[in-house]
Amino acid sequence: MRHKKLFFCFFSLCFYVFAQESKDTSFITTQEYGKKLYENPRNIGCIKCHGKNGESEVIATYKNKNKSKIIKAPKINDMDFEAFKKALSKDKGIMPKYNLTEEEIKAIYLYISSKK
Numbered sequence: 001m002r003h004k005k006l007f008f009c010f011f012s013l014c015f016y017v018f019a020q021e022s023k024d025t026s027f028i029t030t031q032e033y034g035k036k037l038y039e040n041p042r043n044i045g046c047i048k049c050h051g052k053n054g055e056s057e058v059i060a061t062y063k064n065k066n067k068s069k070i071i072k073a074p075k076i077n078d079m080d081f082e083a084f085k086k087a088l089s090k091d092k093g094i095m096p097k098y099n100l101t102e103e104e105i106k107a108i109y110l111y112i113s114s115k116k
């Protein structure tokens with residue numbers, strides 16, 4: 001009887017270790033990948049200007065001839081993919097140019113669109 005119990009314990013332990021192991025090595029989802037890229041792409045993070053959820057965010061305020069001016073990043077969590085992609089490949093304005101692959105753009109798009 002004692003043997004059976006021991007065997008069961010051992011078996012449970014093995015299973016537990018195996019489960020933990022496969023948890024650690026599991027692949028990240030596209031959404032998690034998109035989150036990583038959004039927060040830390042190969043340049044300044046999108047999050048710095050567009051905010052945590054891609055809502056419109058104020059980047060800076062300043063005064064010019066006694067008038068308050070605001071620089072804002074637009075809302076980007078409810079766009080269609082083509083417009084999103086196009087905005088990332090143009091090289092003008094305040095936003096820096098990124099050299100992201102189609103896969104990376106898709107991942108960021110998927111992530112940030114889930115935040116609206």
Ligand code: HEC
Nearest residue numbers: 041044045046049072073074076084087092093094095098
């Ligand atoms: C330095 C601040 C800054 C950073 C960093 C930044 N953006 Fe922007 N983004 C802007 C501003 C400002 C605009 C408005 C157009 C312009 O002035 O360039 C914009 C425009 C956009 C647009 C077009 C929105 C529209 O309505 O047409 C998209 C999409 C976008 N950004 C996505 C991103 C993503 C994704 C990243 C990260 C890979 C990123 N941005 C990083 C400031 C920034």
